[in-house]
Amino acid sequence: MKITLLGTGSFVSDLEHMGPGYLLETDDKKILVDTGCGVQIQLIKLGINIYDLDYIFITHFHPDHTVELYSMLVRRYMLSAFYGKDPRPLYVYGPKGIAEFIKGIAKIHQLDLVPQFKEIYFEELVDKMKELDNFSVEAFAVDHLNSDAVSYRFQAEGKKVVFSGDTKLCEGIQKAIQDVDLFITDCSAPKDNPIEPHLLTTEIGEISKKANVKKVVLSHLLPLGYDTDLVSEVKEKFDGEVVLGKDLMELEV
Numbered sequence: 050m051k052i053t054l055l056g057t058g059s060f061v062s063d064l065e066h067m068g069p070g071y072l073l074e075t076d077d078k079k080i081l082v083d084t085g086c087g088v089q090i091q092l093i094k095l096g097i098n099i100y101d102l103d104y105i106f107i108t109h110f111h112p113d114h115t116v117e118l119y120s121m122l123v124r125r126y127m128l129s130a131f132y133g134k135d136p137r138p139l140y141v142y143g144p145k146g147i148a149e150f151i152k153g154i155a156k157i158h159q160l161d162l163v164p165q166f167k168e169i170y171f172e173e174l175v176d177k178m179k180e181l182d183n184f185s186v187e188a189f190a191v192d193h194l195n196s197d198a199v200s201y202r203f204q205a206e207g208k209k210v211v212f213s214g215d216t217k218l219c220e221g222i223q224k225a226i227q228d229v230d231l232f233i234t235d236c237s238a239p240k241d242n243p244i245e246p247h248l249l250t251t252e253i254g255e256i257s258k259k260a261n262v263k264k265v266v267l268s269h270l271l272p273l274g275y276d277t278d279l280v281s282e283v284k285e286k287f288d289g290e291v292v293l294g295k296d297l298m299e300l301e302v
């Protein structure tokens with residue numbers, strides 16, 4: 050599997066830290082996890098358009114993770130309806146209420162194109178495993194304010210990778226990362242500057258050690274942590290490899 054970090058920022062995105070978004074590529078599938086601010090442009094930089102995607106997974110509905118979702122689906126519709134692009138089926142997975150979320154956004158925007166969407170399928174995925182083409186994905190409910198948040202664990206080619214989404218320390222994230230090869234994690238908070246409800250650097254280290262994670266990549270970064278050595282803080286508790294995520298960084302597992 051190949052993973053590209055499209056955006057390693059959060060609500061406070063900037064040119065070097067776009068909003069959360071990750072591209073996961075298996076042999077023949079393109080999977081997008083979260084749709085934060087700037088993700089469309091990052092994909093275009095890579096030569097990938099919305100109609101090239103097979104799957105979108107949404108970790109939770111907070112705006113920093115979803116702000117570009119509806120506009121991406123509208124872009125797909127426009128390219129198909131007016132520019133002759135022939136998109137492949139697109140499956141959009143998310144927490145409870147994913148279809149209603151899109152319909153609600155469409156209504157607010159006063160541009161309800163949902164009935165005209167061709168071959169876009171919405172499905173809820175919470176606390177269950179799904180086999181899809183040449184990979185599997187399991188959604189683990191995690192604790193993030195009162196949102197229906199999930200972490201996703203993908204498995205393909207004998208390797209496992211987890212995208213935490215946003216979460217505080219909880220049983221769900223601990224279960225999700227057991228024995229994974231790559232853990233791409235919410236790292237909003239240096240140890241001396243807690244931000245509820247997000248993982249602290251030292252908590253990332255502790256759960257990664259306990260779960261026998263091979264490699265940790267820090268993402269969902271906030272300006273208050275830019276000048277902190279986040280990697281060293283995680284390493285206080287974890288002996289494995291830790292990498293500070295950067296936009297457009299590519300990772301192979």
Ligand SMILES: [Zn+2]
Pocket residue numbers: 059060069111113114215269
């Ligand atoms: Zn977030």
